[in-house]
Amino acid sequence: MSALAVRTSGGVRERALTGVAELLGGVPGARATAARVRLTALGGGTALLQANAEVRGHRIRAQVAAPEADVAGLLRERVAAQVSRLDAPGAHRAWPGPDRAPVVTGRAGARRVARRKRVRAALCAPDAAALAMDLMDYDFHLFADSETGQDSVLYRVGPTGYRLARLEDTAPPALPVVVPLTTNVHPVPELTEAEAVRRLDETELPFRFFRQAGTRRGAVLYRRWDGDYGLLTSG
Template identity: 40%
Template sequence: MTRLRNRPALDVRVEIRGELPREDAEYARDRSLALISHLGPDAHAARLRLTRPRDRSVTRPAVAQASVELDGTGPVRVELAAVTAREAVDLALGTLAGRAARLRELGGIGLATAFESSYRPQYAPRPLAERRVVRRKSVRLARRTPEQAVREMLALDYRFHLFSDALTGQDGLVHRRPAHGGFRLVRAHSAVRLGGSGLPIAESPHPAPRLEPSEAARQLWLTCWPFVFHTDPGDGRGRVLYRRYDGHYGLITPVAEPR
């Protein structure tokens, strides 16, 4: 990891993963510094992670993940892929700058981002027998209304967002509905439909299914969905098994709240 600073309170970090020519790595560092210098004094903690795996089975192998922290607004994140490393860097940093400007001016990312970008990273093909849960992440769920969770999901460029539903106290999940340009809300234990949101959020009529890890993995494989939101039969908490771009799986579980 390379850490660069060009003024007090300005923190820019560039991480290179995989096989990249030195010229491309330097290009990524220079472009990151140029972006943060133009975003203004309220921007800090900028990050760029550039990945080019050895696997060439996808048509857009270069993936750039860029993020920045804006005072008074919070984090903004973008993850996009392109054919070359430089294209990925320019695409991600340019998109990040545009979204940061929109947040400042309008206070929101905008519903156009509900649709999946054609530059979204691709899933590498991996035989079923080789797939494993290679990352387990425990998170403390933020208490949000569904609308707040959606806006946070868009700002962070996630496909889904696990949160603690402020309206019901349950674990909940919101996710994009690319074909509809809207969003869907699923709660862990009940299908109470409250409505009243200013966003196009469809509330699921069914609670999340109770699944063992093997059952969730089987459903993920059978449906080809990017993730499966389910509840653990043991503690009843919501969790997400999701597909990683390297063809393996990841698992997100909530941290148990102190009694």
């Protein structure tokens, strides 16, 4: 097995690296050389541990937050769940998990957009968007809906469900969908970045999907684990 590319080393990170390496070593099609493990201290003895790899041509990402004594074992379990999702296109991952990274609260009005990223939204159907979202351990996925061509977002609702929001169309998809899916029936607002920040400040929602004023493309403002915001824009 090839050596893993590791960002950090020592203690918890070494245990996580060993567990992920052993797991991927037994997975046909896994590219161990594409894997890495990253640790971030959250305070109070809690750590945020993340692994990234490539399996059978798919990128996977697993992220857990837990006491440092437990986080390496939990990460291995999460990576195993991500890999198994490849064999069950109609399945779903449990959400939200007990080891989901906490979000800092109580900072309304003081948050800033700490990260901006423009993405080329992949053209795909909701089922493919759900698979990509689950493999990457995301709570939402920004993509271009293949049925309408519209910038869209898929996100989790409850422990088993998914919801689709398109920029304009609020009708359910015409083609069959395997995952349990509902459709957002509320209009997607057109906002500036500052307006989106203000609206998210006023709620407890994890993110806001909106049409970006000026470009009129889909964008998602979301809460980061450190309490600040991130912004994804289609382009």
